[in-house]
Amino acid sequence: MAYWQWGDTGNPHVVVCVHGLSRQGRDFDALARMLAPHMRVVCPDVVGRGRSDWLADPAHYQIPVYAADMLAMLAQLQAQSPISRLDWVGTSMGGLIGLVVAGQAGLPLPAPVRRLVLNDVGPVVQWDALQRIGTYLGKSGTFASLEQAASAMWAVSTGFGPHSPQQWLDLSRHMVRPAVTGEPEGPLVLHYDPRIAEPLGALTQQAAGQGEAVLWQLYDRIEAATLLLRGADSDLLTRATAEQMTERGPRARLLEFPGVGHAPTLVADDQRQAVAEFLK
Template identity: 65%
Template sequence: MIEPRLNYVRCPGAQAVRAEDGETTPGHRMAYWEWNATGNPKHPQVVVCVHGLSRQGRDFDTLARALAPHARVVCPDVVGRGESDWLADPMAYDVQQYAGDMLAMLQQLHQEAPIDALDWVGTSMGGLIGMVVSSLPPGVLPVPVRRLVLNDVGPAIEWSALERIGQYLGAPLRFDSPEQAAAQLWDMSTSFGPHTPEQWMALTRPMLRTTPQGQYRLHYDPAIAQPFRALTREAAEKGEALLWQLYDAISAQTLVLRGAESDLLSPATVQAMAERGPKARCVEFAGVGHAPTLVAPGQVEAVTRFLLAPPPKGSA
């Protein structure tokens, strides 16, 4: 079974804080997991997979293994999560900073090996970052985003879902074992839909870090909750208008995935996304809420079929 290689990119902007002494450092490092089973370490097709708010890049292991024989697959740990640095200023945890970090990563990847085709898979927050990146004007990216997968997210986000997420985000959870962690995290994540115990444990283990006391904690900086909780309903509504502007500027072929029971992405929003901007296609998964984990075979097949399809006839 193939495994990813862990790499880092130095990102400008917000300062990191060193865990060992609390001192700040210029800029910060973002970690990313790179998968490549093509036999060509410089494969020109790159697929970037970006996780949700409190998750990390190893969420995409199953999907990455399916894509790796065909493309260079890159799964970052967004700053504050996984193997990436934590930021000194919690209010710097925002989509603008995250998008800037992705640009730094793409520039590094392009310097290592020219990118000819760039695709994006974004779950929840990762989809918002993808909308920002995909709407950038020509010349900012090494190449424009060609195909975009928005996993249970769109320009309009239901306020009740944000309130639900805010109830657990940043909680100082401690676990005595990975098995206990898996059980407690499942109680918080049943909206992800059916998973076998093996699938859920595979998603859980990368979420855990050991403490000096020998327990387990979650992998992310609890301070990511501060800007999230500072968001007001009024600010969210203003942000929605901006997100629709970004969405309308997207030229990439776009696929929206929706959990049929999602409380974050409404059917009305999906319908609007199909009628404007890139006129997204939608695939809906029964028995799943927010958000599909892209582990079930049907979910993986929907994404791989979209990303690996030949170009439409008459396209360049």
């Protein structure tokens, strides 16, 4: 599993930033630049994405495997330089991984998760949103240019909210790789293993409902101070679920961003500042 680091690698204050289902660690570049003067920022490419290896068996593209990878990464970071303060920022899937890491006592963490940012995700994931994601996940072809790829990705990503053309191009740049290794000027394909779509495609509404009960149990056990970010137009995290999260478990502080759906990209100044102020 590849990961990107920002800031002083000897800083004992570490924040792990974990991306969404079809994204990768460079999504956090803008946030990491803001945080790096104060803490060590680590942004993994979850396995099957970005620079990380692909799994031989796509059935293992599951949250428990991802969480185990994070524990292994944290052990490696701890061996490099001791961690005394550990924070977590998780967007969508990255937030679900954070629930597993922060909601289970006895895990071999270098330090307890102190502050947790859940970006547009909670124990209840709307079935309609999962079906929407399933309509495009793993189904991309090739692109003649970065601009063409960015345009195609925007067509399924308008829920991210307003972005300048340069902001969207920067977010898209690390989402593609050469279709032919060693030929950077040739056609491009998306960076991830298309088989990450297989577990989602096999998920039933009944199984998703059963998973909610487990996620609520994890959420209710979280002791970290928790900030819940929500796109006001999100179809994945409803307002009702968000309000319930403010009333139970860690009693998350809820912050909504108007004009944004699923999920805030943490590129806009107000979004980055909200996270930075909470973590600092």
